[in-house]
Amino acid sequence: MGEFLLVTIQVDMQDQLALRLQDDLTRAIEKKGAKGVLIDISALEMVDSFIGRMIADISAMARILSAKTVLVGMQPAVAITLVELGLSLPGVATALNVGRGMELLRESLRNSDSDDNFLER
Amino acid sequence: MTISSSGELPLSNEHDIVLSRQAVRRMTVELGFSLVDQTKMVTATSELARNALIYGGGGTLRWTLLSEGTKRGLRLMFEDQGPGIANLELAMTDGWTSGTGLGLGLTGARRLVNEFHIESTVGLGTRVVITRWK
């Protein structure tokens, strides 16, 4: 993937594991000088406030490390539930799947000097 | 109202939260809930189970399959013997967060279910009961 990191969350995670993931990811961004992170949650049948906050935090930390984050593959039932829960993840860019996510990242890198608000819709 | 069956699960560590999510998923599937309603119930379980563990110091999840005439439903009770919530009214307003900076997720969970009851006494503990009907 070159300068991008792809994280696929597949398992019903315990909270501690989620925090470990956050840790590992931010370390990896720094170590590899990654410019973009794709978080694939297409296998997650549930996202609660803990995971939601973790994703928002990853996005914020990545931004500080000069990397953009895109969340991909949220299932419809999960999206509906998150909205009802009151979580809209405002600072997190999203895409339908990994392919679109990568397109988005590439495009944002092309525009990176002009428009830093590109992904923050 | 007839109660078809019931049971309980401990909420003493993180793995228990995962187990309770999985148990509620199985039950809502068995009751024939739509995918969205299953997800809502499982998510509410995750929120409330985590509350019982983190804020309540551990607790119990008691589940009951309900049937009222031809209606079927699932009732979940999350109980802990923790410090309790001093100001319930405040806690039930959107945007309220406890001292540690983490919201209690109560108001969010309430929107995911059909019935929501909460009782809490400082020094004794908290009990949250949620119900979802098919």
Place this chain on the structure above:
Amino acid sequence: MPKGILAATLQQRSQKILAQWLKQLEHGAAISKARLSSAELSRQAGEFLTLLTDAAQSNDITDISGPGWLPVRSFLEDLSRKRVLAGFSSDETATFIFSLKRPLFEALQEECGSGDIAKLSNVLWAATELLDKFGLHTVKAFQASREEVIGRQQTDLLELSTPVVKLWDGILALPMIGTLDSARTQIVMESLLQKIVETESQIAIIDITGVPTVDTLVAQHLLKTVTALRLMGADCIISGVRPQIAQTIVHLGVDLQGVTTKVNLADALALALKRTGVSFTKQ
């Protein structure tokens, strides 16, 4: 003691009671409207009478909510459900129980003999109360079943009346017509989101030209749909925004969070095509 006599009568005279009861039922609407075969009706009557007789032997006949009466209650609930599906009315269904009264009373009279009027009248009273309770239970179950069927039909209708249309590769449109209530919006939201995944579409155009009023509730529902779409990575354009609606939205202080709105579907489509990088040239 009324219970003892009732239980004993049911036990000993069940065949005769059943035969006379069936005669009453045969004259009823069930058979005359040919919704139920003779064989099926007599099977149902027979089963009910057996369950009633068994339960009456060892349970309190003044309280049918106890666990010992569960088989009878369940049987009646099941019967009601079947009758709803077969198109019976609630009184036709209740008549099933009430027409048992006469044969049962006659049997009780035979059992008591012509001596003690007080004893007979006590047991008749107990019997009529018992059957009334079951009759009411049947009607309640019938109504609940019917509501369930209507609910399901409504859901089906809702799904049919809000079709998601594919306007172009990657562009879906959802024309909303009529009032946007909670139940409707849920179903519509789910169906739109599902279609987005299936067609891998990038943009959803929600057209509210056909929605008469936009109040806070409607605006909230729209907002939820828009947010869910965004979480999944799709864009949303709301079209059919008349000037009054624009005013309402501003006055309500609803923040559409950067969602583009267009006056009509054509403009929305033009924008969507532009966003997906499609252009047309005239030949």
